[in-house]
Amino acid sequence: MAADILIRNARPMGGDPVDLLIRDGRFAPPGGDRPARELDATGQIALPGLVEAHTHLDKTLIGMDWFENRVGPTRNHRILADRKAKRELGIDARRQSARQVLQTLSYGVLHIRSHVDVDTEIGIANIEGVLETREALRDIADIQIVAFPQSGMLPREGTLDLMDAAMRAGADIVGGIDPATIDRDPVRHLDAIFALADRHAKPIDIHLHELGELGAFCLELIVERTRALSLQGRVMVSHAYCLGMLEPARQQGLIETMAAERIAVMTVGSPAAPALPLRLMQQCGLTVASGSDGIQNTWEPWGNGDMLERAKYLAQRNGMTNDADLVETMRICTHGGAEGIGLAGYGLAEGDFGDLVLVPARTLAEAVALTPQKRTVIHRGRILVRDGTPAEDLPRIA
Amino acid sequence: MAADILIRNARPMGGDPVDLLIRDGRFAPPGGDRPARELDATGQIALPGLVEAHTHLDKTLIGMDWFENRVGPTRNHRILADRKAKRELGIDARRQSARQVLQTLSYGVLHIRSHVDVDTEIGIANIEGVLETREALRDIADIQIVAFPQSGMLPREGTLDLMDAAMRAGADIVGGIDPATIDRDPVRHLDAIFALADRHAKPIDIHLHELGELGAFCLELIVERTRALSLQGRVMVSHAYCLGMLEPARQQGLIETMAAERIAVMTVGSPAAPALPLRLMQQCGLTVASGSDGIQNTWEPWGNGDMLERAKYLAQRNGMTNDADLVETMRICTHGGAEGIGLAGYGLAEGDFGDLVLVPARTLAEAVALTPQKRTVIHRGRILVRDGTPAEDLPRIA
Incomplete structure (x- = not known):
């Protein structure tokens, strides 16, 4: 399980910017101890995986x-x-x-x-x-x-x-x-x-x-x-x-x-x-x-x-x-x-699994039309891809 | 007019590797003075513009x-x-x-x-x-x-x-x-x-x-x-x-x-x-x-x-x-x-305008199917784009 993370100023489904907290691998209500890890998602739309x-x-x-x-x-x-x-x-x-x-x-x-x-x-x-x-x-x-x-x-x-x-x-x-x-x-x-x-x-x-x-x-x-x-x-x-x-x-x-x-x-x-x-x-x-x-x-x-x-x-x-x-x-x-x-716990709501994709786009329609490539991908709070670059700790294929 | 250039080991239309010489803005037969500029195109397919x-x-x-x-x-x-x-x-x-x-x-x-x-x-x-x-x-x-x-x-x-x-x-x-x-x-x-x-x-x-x-x-x-x-x-x-x-x-x-x-x-x-x-x-x-x-x-x-x-x-x-x-x-x-x-002088043959696109691909079909992005683009012998990066001297839009 990745450490908790606060994703700042993400725009869920193209809506207004909010902070998204992932605690113990799931989206959690704001508040409590501030996590040690933060990610600035300004200008990014958040989609579920x-x-x-x-x-x-x-x-x-x-x-x-x-x-x-x-x-x-x-x-x-x-x-x-x-x-x-x-x-x-x-x-x-x-x-x-x-x-x-x-x-x-x-x-x-x-x-x-x-x-x-x-x-x-x-x-x-x-x-x-x-x-x-x-x-x-x-x-x-x-x-x-x-x-x-x-x-x-x-x-x-x-x-x-x-x-x-x-x-x-x-x-x-x-x-x-x-x-x-x-x-x-x-x-x-x-x-x-x-x-x-x-x-x-x-x-x-x-x-x-x-x-x-x-x-x-x-x-x-x-x-x-x-x-x-x-x-x-x-x-x-x-x-x-x-x-x-x-x-x-x-x-x-x-x-x-x-x-x-x-x-x-x-x-x-x-x-x-x-x-x-x-x-x-x-x-x-x-x-x-x-x-x-x-x-x-x-x-x-x-x-x-x-x-x-x-x-x-x-x-x-x-x-x-x-x-x-x-x-x-x-x-x-x-x-x-x-x-x-048939996925359970899917979405960006509190309680759902802490999975999301950050896409640099102004609107959802733009994200679809132009499919920007520099995405950030988070799975259960763990950053797998950052601005299009895979994390160092991803598994290697033998 | 750009200076002459020798493009080495390019594969025209996916064929065998050859050297392509652009002299005075057009593809020229091999021979004569070796141009000061060379470009290694090993592994690249050459297409006309x-x-x-x-x-x-x-x-x-x-x-x-x-x-x-x-x-x-x-x-x-x-x-x-x-x-x-x-x-x-x-x-x-x-x-x-x-x-x-x-x-x-x-x-x-x-x-x-x-x-x-x-x-x-x-x-x-x-x-x-x-x-x-x-x-x-x-x-x-x-x-x-x-x-x-x-x-x-x-x-x-x-x-x-x-x-x-x-x-x-x-x-x-x-x-x-x-x-x-x-x-x-x-x-x-x-x-x-x-x-x-x-x-x-x-x-x-x-x-x-x-x-x-x-x-x-x-x-x-x-x-x-x-x-x-x-x-x-x-x-x-x-x-x-x-x-x-x-x-x-x-x-x-x-x-x-x-x-x-x-x-x-x-x-x-x-x-x-x-x-x-x-x-x-x-x-x-x-x-x-x-x-x-x-x-x-x-x-x-x-x-x-x-x-x-x-x-x-x-x-x-x-x-x-x-x-x-x-x-x-x-x-x-x-x-x-x-x-x-109705373009004149189009193609990769001798006498044609010295325009080409180098695409990193093994076959023409792969180039089409996977559309590699790191292309090199040459116009009348001038390198406009190198491995996907536009040249510094391209015009800026006001």
Whole structure:
């Protein structure tokens, strides 16, 4: 536990300047002994730790040789290339996940939900690697691990057992993927992963790329199972492109149904995929989180994991340019993410964990639009990054 | 003219390392007296100067107070807000254009085509302001000025005369805007701007946001006039969203027709507008350029003007992740732009102007995907930016 610290003249969520006291790792009411440590945050906006609600820590190639991408255009091409790369490039899930966590820490990302591959070639080796990183970096970031059947589950016999093993090894969430187009049997796929989640009393997070009415049908199946197993607030659907492709009445009806079951949606705001109706989703009370998805891997060569930049991308994808809209997309990358992945004690209120990001900006909208880089990142009162420079005592990656 | 310089071990367009000699402001064959100045470019890829083929230098708010954007959602709302801001915020076109040019210089942008507003409120004041910047910065960047009727031309009487005055004052290109949806009379709008261009013997650059078949019809009108006035290679259509909205056969036919008349297309790759079929456009031999459009103005709060990052956006908007695709989008932001805006002596070959950008990257695709910031920028042999740091002798903005 870091010593107490008083952060002076910070502007929480762009509001008026206040002093923020972190005592015993949590925000505390002013007063009492003045802490020995102070930090001047004049001119800085304070945000709670940024939330990366969807990435693939085990796949990043950060710091490795350049991967020349010649992969074919379909999702199946990419899955095959991904599996080949795991075999041939020696992607060390422990090392690579740590590299990504430390890189995104510098942006203020303190909470990460990572899908981690489980398949019949690598078994649960990647889960074990990311579990090691979670343990090694537990003092500087929260990492949630989804046991993710990237290569399909039903068509590759033994995958479900490996997912069960992953959960026993310490994974936090049961993953799923395209019940129809990849697993070819939506009911059986969803029944299997909901049963696994029920058995381990764990949440669910399903990659759903399926389009139009097929995706909507799968969403309905997810809603039915969420209701039947009373998993309200424990299910996230990642991507859910179909929500951007339906007739207005159908779209709204489905969103309201999902909101009623407190199913969260994670959207990356990808420029090449259907745009989700962010305003409608928020009006309907649906929890919306966001993520970077893959960063510098065989799927996509780019990405830095900055969730403040992600807020900008969400706005751009939706043609939103008003300050009020940018504040909303910033909320998706902070509070929305926290709600979506189920964080406790999240925020800047007294009693919340003493985590924050200081961003040099005049308004929240400016922070989103210009994504200033010289941020200061504090976790449980400990300064991890100061004006963009990582602290000397951060862990090194072996 | 800067003294000669030998750039050692640079990798032109990601190829093998070579020494590049700039003599009398142009790339020269090796040999002769060794220049007094040398620059070690080991590990750096050499690109020709990045080309910003479409921006609005007179509108940026860089360095000004934060503009709280509460603008309504339509293009007309934005035009009104833009005109109001010009009145009320005191946007100094000379100062602001210089700020943007100097900012984007640090990314390696050496050639800029800027649309500059002409309207019945400000007259040609913005043209005069950007002309001053062009003159003040002539030793470090090429600036082309488009006389642009942002607020409409036919519906606002006197605008066409002001555009004529702008051309006489020194503007380089005749602009146009949405002949149907803004000017309400496509034939009369296009006839007027083509006549103006013909009279001044200048090229044309038309903002065409019009969608679907309406946009396609306007494109046909543009093609007809280009052919009739023998303006092949002198007409650019900016945005041309309609090209991304047509049935395949119609789409290809129109693109081939445009290519035959050597009409160039400028696309920003906006995530919220229809995606243009980049591969098809290039297969058909259409010249494709790109630009940042507005940077930090009342239209859009974001933007940095980095045309290497723009190459990434173009790829992302089109779902392109292969290295070969990234090389193509990089070409759009260099050679495509140069061809589109009609630059002479552009490139890294002997005899071309001695302009280049050194980017620390292993491959061209990496340069696009990760957009390294510590670039070195050279213009006619003069080092303007070294490893991301602007030279001491760059002009200051008063």
